[in-house]
Amino acid sequence: MKKIAVAISSDEGLESPVSPHFGRCPYYLLAEVEGEDIAKSSIIRNPFYHAHAPGVVPQFIKEQGAEVIIAGGMGGRAIDIFLSLGIEPVTGASGRAVDAISLYLKGGLKGASGCRDDEEGHHHHH
Numbered sequence: 001m002k003k004i005a006v007a008i009s010s011d012e013g014l015e016s017p018v019s020p021h022f023g024r025c026p027y028y029l030l031a032e033v034e035g036e037d038i039a040k041s042s043i044i045r046n047p048f049y050h051a052h053a054p055g056v057v058p059q060f061i062k063e064q065g066a067e068v069i070i071a072g073g074m075g076g077r078a079i080d081i082f083l084s085l086g087i088e089p090v091t092g093a094s095g096r097a098v099d100a101i102s103l104y105l106k107g108g109l110k111g112a113s114g115c116r117d118d119e120e121g122h123h124h125h126h
Contacts, residue, residue, distance in 0.1 A: 001039070005028050006028065006031065006101060008043075011026070014097050014098035017097070019072060020094075027043050029042075030043075033101065038102075046060075066087060067088060068088045070093045070101065070104060072091065
């Protein structure tokens with residue numbers, strides 16, 4: 001059993017569109033998967049939607065017990081934080097959450113890699 005979190009932009013469950021941003025999204029879908037099947041899923045509200053600070057969302061996702069986070073995109077710093085928490089960040093997802101999960105389980109979505117600048121992300125311009 002593996003727990004996957006997906007950043008989503010509406011509360012339609014597995015039908016929700018994947019959010020382009022892992023942290024600035026109103027909801028997360030938590031799916032428990034066995035093999036390539038979704039055993040069950042639930043929606044949680046993102047408590048940090050309006051108060052987005054570095055590190056809080058990865059910690060929150062970890063507290064949900066998720067081993068994977070799927071989103072449209074995320075910055076290198078966030079990727080590094082997820083990796084340090086033992087969570088696999090997966091980016092480049094779009095469309096419905098259920099399709100992104102299924103694509104990931106089939107190996108079609110690959111993990112993201114942080115931009116490897118070791119000076120704590122001084123080169124990120126937002």
